[in-house]
Amino acid sequence: MREWLALAVLTLAPAAPAQDSLTLWYKQPAQLWVEALPVGNGRMGAMIFGGVSHERIQFNESTVWTGQPHDYAHHGAYQSLPKIRELLFAGKQKEAEDLAMKEFMSEPIRQQKYQAFGDLLIDYPGIDPASITGYRRDLNLQTAISTVEFKAAGVTYRREVFASYPAKVIVVRLSASKPGSLTFDAGLKSAHAGSQIALLPDGVLAMTGAVADSAIRFHASLLVTTEGGKRTAKDGKIFIDGADSATLILTGATDFINYKDVSGDPAARDAAVIAAVRLRRFDALKAEHLADYQKLFNRVSISFGTSPNTQLPTDERIKRFAQTGDPALVAMLFQYGRYLMIGSSRPGGQPANLQGLWNESNSPPWDSKYTDNINTEMNYWPVEETNLPECQLPLFDALRDLAQSGAITAKEQYNARGWVVHHNFDLWRGTAPINASNHGIWETGGAWLSTHLWEHYLFTGDKQFLRDTAYPLMKQASLFFVDAMVKDPVTGYLITGPSNSPEQGGLVMGPTMDRQIVRALFGDTIAAAKALDLDTALRERLTAMRARIAPNQIGKYGQLQEWMEDKDDPKDQHRHVSHLWGVYPGSEITPYGTPDLEKAARQSLIFRGDEATGWSLAWKLNLWARFLDGDHAYRILQNLIYPATDKTPTTPSHAGLFPNMFDAHPPFQIDGNFGATAGITEMLLQGDDPYGTPTSLTPVQSGDAAFVNLLPALPSALPDGAVTGLRARGGIEVAITWAAGKLVRATLKPSRDIPLKVRYAGKEIQIAAKAAQTYTLGPDLK
Numbered sequence: 001m002r003e004w005l006a007l008a009v010l011t012l013a014p015a016a017p018a019q020d021s022l023t024l025w026y027k028q029p030a031q032l033w034v035e036a037l038p039v040g041n042g043r044m045g046a047m048i049f050g051g052v053s054h055e056r057i058q059f060n061e062s063t064v065w066t067g068q069p070h071d072y073a074h075h076g077a078y079q080s081l082p083k084i085r086e087l088l089f090a091g092k093q094k095e096a097e098d099l100a101m102k103e104f105m106s107e108p109i110r111q112q113k114y115q116a117f118g119d120l121l122i123d124y125p126g127i128d129p130a131s132i133t134g135y136r137r138d139l140n141l142q143t144a145i146s147t148v149e150f151k152a153a154g155v156t157y158r159r160e161v162f163a164s165y166p167a168k169v170i171v172v173r174l175s176a177s178k179p180g181s182l183t184f185d186a187g188l189k190s191a192h193a194g195s196q197i198a199l200l201p202d203g204v205l206a207m208t209g210a211v212a213d214s215a216i217r218f219h220a221s222l223l224v225t226t227e228g229g230k231r232t233a234k235d236g237k238i239f240i241d242g243a244d245s246a247t248l249i250l251t252g253a254t255d256f257i258n259y260k261d262v263s264g265d266p267a268a269r270d271a272a273v274i275a276a277v278r279l280r281r282f283d284a285l286k287a288e289h290l291a292d293y294q295k296l297f298n299r300v301s302i303s304f305g306t307s308p309n310t311q312l313p314t315d316e317r318i319k320r321f322a323q324t325g326d327p328a329l330v331a332m333l334f335q336y337g338r339y340l341m342i343g344s345s346r347p348g349g350q351p352a353n354l355q356g357l358w359n360e361s362n363s364p365p366w367d368s369k370y371t372d373n374i375n376t377e378m379n380y381w382p383v384e385e386t387n388l389p390e391c392q393l394p395l396f397d398a399l400r401d402l403a404q405s406g407a408i409t410a411k412e413q414y415n416a417r418g419w420v421v422h423h424n425f426d427l428w429r430g431t432a433p434i435n436a437s438n439h440g441i442w443e444t445g446g447a448w449l450s451t452h453l454w455e456h457y458l459f460t461g462d463k464q465f466l467r468d469t470a471y472p473l474m475k476q477a478s479l480f481f482v483d484a485m486v487k488d489p490v491t492g493y494l495i496t497g498p499s500n501s502p503e504q505g506g507l508v509m510g511p512t513m514d515r516q517i518v519r520a521l522f523g524d525t526i527a528a529a530k531a532l533d534l535d536t537a538l539r540e541r542l543t544a545m546r547a548r549i550a551p552n553q554i555g556k557y558g559q560l561q562e563w564m565e566d567k568d569d570p571k572d573q574h575r576h577v578s579h580l581w582g583v584y585p586g587s588e589i590t591p592y593g594t595p596d597l598e599k600a601a602r603q604s605l606i607f608r609g610d611e612a613t614g615w616s617l618a619w620k621l622n623l624w625a626r627f628l629d630g631d632h633a634y635r636i637l638q639n640l641i642y643p644a645t646d647k648t649p650t651t652p653s654h655a656g657l658f659p660n661m662f663d664a665h666p667p668f669q670i671d672g673n674f675g676a677t678a679g680i681t682e683m684l685l686q687g688d689d690p691y692g693t694p695t696s697l698t699p700v701q702s703g704d705a706a707f708v709n710l711l712p713a714l715p716s717a718l719p720d721g722a723v724t725g726l727r728a729r730g731g732i733e734v735a736i737t738w739a740a741g742k743l744v745r746a747t748l749k750p751s752r753d754i755p756l757k758v759r760y761a762g763k764e765i766q767i768a769a770k771a772a773q774t775y776t777l778g779p780d781l782k
């Protein structure tokens, strides 16, 4: 019997996932905020520092912002538009920018800021940090629970923290190995001056306040329940003496209802949440959280094999990655992006902003708002492929708002139909050009965001979503450009403008990126109208205009031109690689459809170099994967998985990962995390048509067929692995296993009947795929 057991263990052992492979862990508490570990439920976020005798849990709520409902459009600005264009066409850029600065900018010129909310502070007067042993804090991505554990005076103390989406709360569970040994006090600290802390009659600790000079009023509630022990309260704190265990439940709310309405009652909102959880046991809350979280997270599994570094704390692994490699850390980074998405963007909430929803500062970098000339879109790059489509719904809710506020901007600033968003928006859905005319006037934010609507349909096949939500927004986004594009007097082509190639070169007419985006938007709108059998005349109009948009051009250095004129500087290493939009996330420049343009785009990326800010590295990772160069993509990944440093008087700033694996621009910006997850996916699976061209819509782009390119850019550093649960356009679920750099097996499960092309290592087959059937293919695609 013993022998049989041993054998069973031996045969099972290799299949079991390496321990800790999806757990971030550390041997010391966090000192800096970028060492603390994040949890989030899409509305509230918390950063856990893991101190021994003093725990700080810094928290956020996604509607705590400065500002109030406001129309930012510059009314009547359309009157100066012809003059601005005329100056640009006459080569008078400076005059055009000056005039635009006076007559064409958002009112006011800046948008509002996302804010910190407060801290939950827990103090343990009896624990001497110097006396503890066995300290460990971690974040398990499979459970979305962060744990702190240590031993003091023979007692093991444990703290577990999670953010529950169904219960709308952050839950902290304190326990100790010896009954009666939990003595602590808990309190709340506001990030906003003038807040009040009070103990309510029902024992809840309440924090009330407002963001200065804003319409936002907030309320936070802390409920503390214990097993055993004595409880007292004074000075705005709850004191627990000698409990066996305790559960702390935190929630918070504001008066924000929508971008035009701040009539909510934050105290009543909190009270309803607390009433619903008050009598529930910790175990029940935890089980409910796990069921909710794992339903999303477990859709995708990934492994690149293990490495000795998996035994090390996460901060050490980051330090060693570039030298030693650590395939399991690549898997963890991939899954961390999915974890952060589930934590910061759930149905009913705000979309993930520049920091997701985790923010310690009341003056965060770039206001922690929504930057649309790359960052907001990059946040959502991984959601469809990595099987989290519902996480994109908050973005689509925001687009509904932006289509309203952006219609005012379109009318007042361009005298155009439809809606427009420039390079930023905020909680109040500002859409007018901000900051400065040389980069704030960029017309295609709404257009780019609208391409996500069509992509969501391509992946889900949800016709109702297409009819009720996506198409009306896409159609109006297109109508803006029907009215606002102009004929270039030199070439006769249609172009956008005034605009810019983000964020360099100043105000121009017809930057390449804009033209690519509008071609994609028009193509998507035509395909959507066809799928819905609507608007034949508009379809014809868009088709005709689309053919007249200025094409991509190859310049004198063999580069893809970033502007209408051949004026690229081969020494330019600017972080934005905007003109490569057509390669990724667009799909009009492809390896087989447009080989010359692809070569030029590649040359442009070579000029830009392999170093960059965090999100720029993530974009380059995706681009090199689209160029089917896995090894170059991996070199970029090595630059991205690198110990980041932020500007201090003594260290230069460096992009990479902070110890908590937050991606560093620097400073922390979450787009790099999401872009990295998308880029790792692009190495393994691509679902865009490699035969696409700018001029025609492929069957894949119009949703009539699906394409699955298996292991198109597998780096030689990741020769063995397996992934399950990825999705390709057309609603195909894909699992892939590979070994020694070669495909072993792929399993494809279409969710609807669809003609399918599958490609691997130069071979290609076609399948008339049927819903709910499973297709298993080997390396010969048989």
Ligand code: FUC
Pocket (backbone or CB within 6 Å): 354, 366, 371, 375, 503, 575, 576, 613, 615, 665, 669
């Ligand atoms: C754009 C980028 C910056 C930064 C900011 C939030 O302006 O050019 O690098 O990411 O957004």
